Amino acid sequence: MPKIRRRTFLKGVAGGVGLAALSTPSFRLLEAAAAGKSKPQGSRDQTFRTGHSNNCDGSCGHLVHVRDGRVRLIEGAPWDDTTVSGAQAPDYHARICLRGISQIQNTYSPDRIRYPYKRIGPRGSGRWQRITWGEATSTIAQKFQEIQQKYGKTAIWIPPYTGSLSVLEGVIGAGYRFASVIGASGGDFEGDNEGDSATPAGFNYVLVDPTNPANGGGFLDGHEFTDFMNSKVIFLWANNLAETSIPDWRTVMAARKNGTKVVALDPRFTPTSASADVWVPIRPGTDPALVDGMIRDILQRNMINEDYLRSYSVAPFLVREDTKLFLREKDVTPGGSDAYMVMDKDGSLKAVTDPNLKQARLYAATTVGKMRVRTALQALRDAMEPYTPEYVAKITDVKPEMVTQLAELYAQANPAAIKCGFGLSHWYRGDLTYQAMLTMAALTGNIGVHGGGVTTYSGALLTTAYDLGDWLFPDGKSYTYLPPMQACDAMLKNDPYPVRAAWFVVDNYAQQMSDKNKVRKALESLDFLVVSDYVMSATADLADIVLPSCTYLEKTDLLGSGNYYLQYMPKVIEPLWESKSDLDQFTMVARKMGYGKYFDKTPDEYITQILRIGQKDADATVAGLTWDQLKNGAPHLNTATVPYVPFFNKQFPTKSGRIEFYVELLVPYDQELCGYKEPIEATPSNPLYKKYPLVFLSTHTRFRTHSQYTHLPWLDEINNQGQGFLEINPRDARARGIADGAVVRVFNDRGEMKVHARYTEGIKPGVVNCYQGGWDTVRVKQYVEGHPNNLTHQIANPAQSIIPNFRSNAAYYDCLCQVEPVGV
């Protein structure tokens, strides 16, 4: 057994964090017992259960201990062990992480905005004058009316506010109701177009008909997390789960104890990579090529689930070579129906609806008259032919034998799960990656089965469980959809129409949106900017009026995201200082604009309406729900199977009712099948690559959720004292004369930032990473200069426009840069 030398160990300890007290060199007089004492006051304690709604998909339940009206401790809260209707719910552990516990610091942070303010200096000067709520809301109402009269109703933009995932005040919250009522522009419904929509877009290409209004513009629900206990292998694809959704790691570890293999695919050696059975250090942005290589291998070695493909997918459907569309009966028989055509085992062509059909062939190619046709699976096999292990290795830097090993690992485990993070969404081709993974999942019969699936977001059922029609669109009034990717052009170029004012609510667009220089210019061009937030954000810095918002503990709401439980959020403490809930803020302005009748209910009344509590027409997922259940626990939704599995009944809301791995809607984009396409910028074939040879990632860390919790002492003390840093491989650093810890300039044609370099072997050579979300505000600068989003871009992927709710997001990671020492 190797022995430790004590000196070595102590050196290690001193290298850790937080020993400032020990290393202080001076002695002082002792002041024993000088400090005051607190008396036990147990009787003044109260405990509340609430949901942690701060834009973290974990959506932990919090048990909040309050003493004398102030929060004293937050811990994980238990979950109901039954569904709304009393069926057995999964065994789900109380969960919390360092961010949840730190909410006590966040809530009482000195960075809180305490009062309404109006700007008295130039934009961004940090000069404010305190005003009353009355003056603030009168000014907003008057300015909004003026601007709407002058430039049209849509000239006001109420953007998505993703700082919260709760119902009344989050991504489907009161801001949209307000936008609808006043006829303004609104951000995206339910999706986060700033960075997340590519993933659900891919999901909706293959599993949903996005053009059918009955589908509400698209689905995004994945497997309930506890379902991964049923998986034989879990591919954590670009998902640093152990760091970003820490409590879910408990489930992964429990599965692994049962024999489940865990594969991590990531260009970085993260805590997730370190703990996985297999780590695949892939070149970032090339994920679809790796999937294509796996698909080719699965097809070559016939590791497909033929019965599943024949019954539930478009595999046997014939596809025309001329139009690239499915062959229909009417294409073959004059006056025929729209029925899809297949080739029977005897070689005859039949409509898939033909009762005489014996067994449709999966692979076939033939001619019908002058038309050449082949089955969709044949088309896939043909399209995948180039993706040999060697070719894939050249693109992805994953060794050829690893490509086939991964294919085998995935296809032979039954069931096999893919769990992604939103990192894949931060690529221009994120939609394609998802399309490819779902194609592979379909081939192996892994969709709609326990332990299978392709999951990014383990929760919600927002489109079905909630009756949002009247909440978001009262009296049929509707906002005009203006996604965040188009907003800057609307402000700067009147494209597609002018936007002259905006009201951001807990949304740090000025810092967290890509191409920060463009965003800043756009926001500075506005006639009027209102920002409601609980901290003084980079966006608030630019506002004309700043309003103090409540945190999740100071208002009443409902959390139904991130899992399949309903979490009532009672007002745990009174609003601090003069902060108000978002609902109250919109109510005040709406009344002054003459729309008070649309804001006349209490939060509980709106929740009753949205969940249809006590109504016969409540959705099956919440049927029978009572206020008693909601206020005394966290019931699981009534789902067709527990844990929840999307498409468990194998009924797919696509045009064909089947899994459409061949996507007709994508023919105009040459993307009907999942053949690899290179990233839009961060790829070696890009001529820019010579000038900017490093892929610039700006990933997530456990110490923040985007730009929340960013300036909290507890977390900053662990996280480099709050100073941002650039992870760079020592090989790349030394080649540029960069010392560990030195200040470097990171730049491309769009912008630059300055930040301390941190040597780490944990990042692939040719790739650098700067954790996003650090503050770059008037008062707080967590990078030496600038922010990662000074370098990122707003290049939109047009293919995603076919999914109404999930139009192109910002491809933050699809970005090149160069790094040099400062002073060179």
Place this chain on the structure above:
Amino acid sequence: MARWGMVIDQSKCVGCWTCAVGCKAINDEPLGYWWNRVLTTEPDSSAQVAAPATPAVDVPHGTYPNLELAYLPLACQHCNDAPCEKVCPVGATFRRDDGLILIDYERCIGCRYCVAACPYGVRIFNWGPAKREPDFVIGYGEEYRTGGRLVFEPVRPVGIVEKCTLCVERVDANEQPFCVDVCPVGARVFGDLDDPKSEVSVLVNDEGAEQLLAELGTNPNVYYLPSSHPSKVSD
């Protein structure tokens, strides 16, 4: 009489620091003070070779892509033969019969012999008035005495030494230490080491949980299951 102990499973630990932040909250530790920390280390070094923590959190060892990364959560080991107790000239540091090493704040004179004697570097001296955020009392929030001795109060006096109490006030109320409760991945197990059927005993006796720096003879009641990260097939 129980002998309270803890087993920390390093193969489950992902270095998230939730235990450390939870510790800060329940004990209202001042800014800059950590009773409980998480060192970035190497797997399989764990209990036997507590390698130096890398200067930066999460920086792995090795050369890309042949890398290793593990974590060592570190707080008071609650030794059965505790050097800190032996060197205390005034008997402020004492061992309760159930194994908890505690500090009597009313006796501590701040000589810091114990700080020097502790081989684990987990004792903290209050040099001056503490700074806290938020600035009101949080966490357990009350003074706590055992056998008449003051072993916890929310605002500790300047000039005394403080450290992990194994959440004595919770343990005495039949609760687990807070770090065990909040660990998001269930890497910490708390229980009675004198009960051969307890989970901690099974982990120590059958699963190979080990003491940190066992060769020093301090005989801690905190044990570690070494990280058993699988070898990677990556390269």
